[in-house]
Structure formats: structure tokens, C-alpha cells
Amino acid sequence: MADQARPGVLFDVDGTLVDTTYLHTVGWWQALRLQEHDVPMAEIHRAIGMGSDKILDHLLGDDRDTGRDEHMTTAHDTLYATWWERLRPLPGATRLLRAVAGLGLAVVLASSAKQRELAVLRRILGADDVLTAATSSTDADESKPAPDILQAALAQSDVDPDRCVYVGDSVWDVRAAAKLDIACIGLTSGGTSAAELTGAGAVATYRDPADLHAALGDSVIARLDHR
Known part of the structure; x- marks a missing residue:
């Protein structure tokens, strides 16, 4: 330094x-549901603070098919952005x-x-x-x-x-x-x-x-x- x-x-x-925090939680919950992953909001909330490079592994496991990850991340970002003007x-x-x-x-x-x-x-x-x-x-x-x-x-x-x-x-x-x-x-x-x-x-x-x-x-x- x-x-x-x-x-x-x-x-x-x-x-x-x-x-x-809770808006991110709802955004991820909806994004996961769009890909038929039913993860309780309480689990998602506890993972908020991780980025998209970590949160999906944490919630869904790293042995999953990752081919839909980008779709889920984009869906979260799009859903969350609808709240920007109300933050x-x-x-x-x-x-x-x-x-x-x-x-x-x-x-x-x-x-x-x-x-x-x-x-x-x-x-x-x-x-x-x-x-x-x-x-x-x-x-x-x-x-x-x-x-x-x-x-x-x-x-x-x-x-x-x-x-x-x-x-x-x-x-x-x-x-x-x-x-x-x-x-x-x-x-x-x-x-x-x-x-x-x-x-x-x-x-x-x-x-x-x-x-x-x-x-x-x-x-x-x-x-x-x-x-």
C-alpha cells in the first residue's frame, strides 16, 4: 500500500x-420458479449477498445442469430492475x-x-x-x-x-x-x-x-x- x-x-x-434485500429474494424466487426450481424464500434470503456466480450453486447444487443459469440470472435482473425507481x-x-x-x-x-x-x-x-x-x-x-x-x-x-x-x-x-x-x-x-x-x-x-x-x-x- x-x-x-x-x-x-x-x-x-x-x-x-x-x-x-427482500426484493432480491423475490426476484430470485420468481426467476427460479420460471425454470421449475421451487426453492423456499427463506433459503434464498439467507443466500442474498452472494453474486450470481455463487448463489445458484449454493441454492441448486453444483451438480445440476447449468445450461439455464444465464436465463435465471437475466430473469432476476429484469424482475429486480422493475423496482429501481421505487427503491x-x-x-x-x-x-x-x-x-x-x-x-x-x-x-x-x-x-x-x-x-x-x-x-x-x-x-x-x-x-x-x-x-x-x-x-x-x-x-x-x-x-x-x-x-x-x-x-x-x-x-x-x-x-x-x-x-x-x-x-x-x-x-x-x-x-x-x-x-x-x-x-x-x-x-x-x-x-x-x-x-x-x-x-x-x-x-x-x-x-x-x-x-x-x-x-x-x-x-x-x-x-x-x-x-
């Missing part, structure tokens, strides 16, 4: 800053990003969303003026729990991996951060319980961005080395 590497906070976006940030999301920037920390969106989708999410958050960098699916060979997107976020922002925190909402976020020895704060706003996030290795949990913002001064983010 270069000499000018700085401290910062990496943020997952879906389910962490923008309220999308909303989670409570306190934009305030949290601005507060972190106000501490002198880099603010980085470590997202695996596709580029068009990421543009929508950024517009919803309305905080581009405080962002140091933002990743998309094109920046990673593998999705979470592989750490590729976090590595890309660090490289693009020049954030020091020894002086950063990752904020996410799924066990896949926590496990990806652990592979790089990065502390991960878990938010339950994506529907994963505090117990599950803590069990996966989260150093702290909060209800949503507003809850983390309210406790920011006492959080591990405030204790980052600002030199």
Missing part, C-alpha cells in the same frame, strides 16, 4: 444502505456516510452491483460528493464470500487495510472481511439477526445505518487511526 494510504470505511450497499435508502444511510466523511475517513462503496444498478443506488443515496471510490461487479472475479470486491475497493481508494472497517448486513460480508483481517460491523437491516452476524465474526451489530450513526462516536469506526 502506498505511503499516502489513509484510514477509511468500506460499505456494502444492498441491504446495508439501500433497502433491497429507498435505509434509515440514516446518507447521514451515516456524511458523518464518516466528517471524521476525515475515506468513504468507499464496496458494492458487487452491476454498473447500471450501482448508478441507481448512488443516485438514491445522494452522497457522491463524499465518496472516495465505488466498486461494481466488473471489479471482482468472484463475489462474496470471496474477498475480491473488498480488495478492489481498497485498491481504488488507497485505503489502508490495517486502518479500515467494513460495514455489511450478511454473513457473507462478515466472512469476506475476515479473509482480509478487516473488522466488520454488521447491520440487521438486511434481515440477518445480530446473533448470526456476531457468530460469523462481526465485531459489533446495529439495527440499521441510523442506529450506527447514533452510536458512531463509541464505535470501532471512531477509534480508527486518523493519522
